[in-house]
Amino acid sequence: MRDFNERLKRLPGPDRASADAAAARQQRLTKPPGSLGRLEALAAWLAAWQGRHPPRLDRVRIAVFAGNHGVATRGVSAYPAEVTVQMVANFRAGGAAINQLARATGAELVVIPLELERPTADFTAAPAMSEAELRQALEAGADAVEAGLDLLCVGEMGIANTTAAAALAAALFGGKGADWVGRGTGVDDAGLARKAAAVDAALALHGGALAGRSGNPLEALRRVGGRELAAIAGAVLRARELRIPAVLDGFVSTAAAAVLAKAQAGALDHCVAGHRSAEAGHTRLLDHIALKPLLDLGMRLGEASGAALAIGILRAAVATHTGMATFEQAGVSDKGR
Helix, strand or coil, rough: CHHHHHHCCCCCCCHHHHHHHHHHHHEEEECCCCCCCCHHHHHHHHHHHHCCCCCCCEEEEEEEEEECCHHHHHCCCCCCCCCCHHHHHHHHHHCCHHHHHHHHHCCEEEEECCCCCCCCCCCCCCCCCHHHHHHHHHHHHCCCCCCCCCCEEEEECCCCHHHHHHHHHHHCCCCCCHHHHHCCCCCHHHHHHHHHHHHHHHHHHHHHHHHHEEEEEEEHHHHHHHHHHHHHHHHHHHHHHHHEEEEEECCCHHHHHHHHHCCCCCCCCCCCEEEECCCCCCCHHHHHHHHCCEEECCCCCCCHHHHHHHHHHHHHHHHHHHHCCEHHHHHCCCCCC
């Protein structure tokens, strides 16, 4: 854990020369300045974090991490815990939504199950993970990322993980269970109340050890998170170290990445939010870490589905940036600029 915090202090920044080159090219393309809106900023962002101009998206990876949660026994999900294992099998058979979206957006899909036969501890009664378990999950996330990727999208699968994400968000940014929990897999009002109660019980149990009071976000992740959340944090950190731009999926992925933002200012500068989830609390969480989502389609599936859809937006940003003619090339008047 000490090594993790030390790594956060040594994060590389963006390549300003590549960003400047992208900005300069945008001014010469056959369009009014700024008329492509956020696509222009995204092209420059990709260039800055890839450390080259022009940017490209040849190797795009979607990493989906799967974990099981002890708190599922509290009746916080509409589905039983065995669905996590069953959905991992579905991913591998090509039958899930993310398989279709990865294929449609030209991305490689990797699925990483994390000790599904051994759920984390019920965090209403004990810390979710030991320090060794947390370290192993962080390392599993880092191992899913290697140099040479042009873009990383992160997502998850895990019954009860929206409850864990709500507890983690409350630990990082304050509030009580009702402020952060949502319908998740589609729980009824009684299920929603059980989720809020589970989060409140966790906050009461772990008290001063949580980040909002002790200033230790990694300890909050260990106590009320889960293996797939820790793996996402590890993957996002490794992407930053390798200067790979990253796309976060919904509420769970954002909560996991927020651990880094809480621990070190600017730690998520290499990330964009793929979408705004319909899950209650996601908008509030995005506000806390100052990320503006690319899409808002009312989705709350997980699986990196929203992040995958954002790949198309990023491909459009690269295509317009690299493929458009300049005023000089097209012989178009640029109004004397």
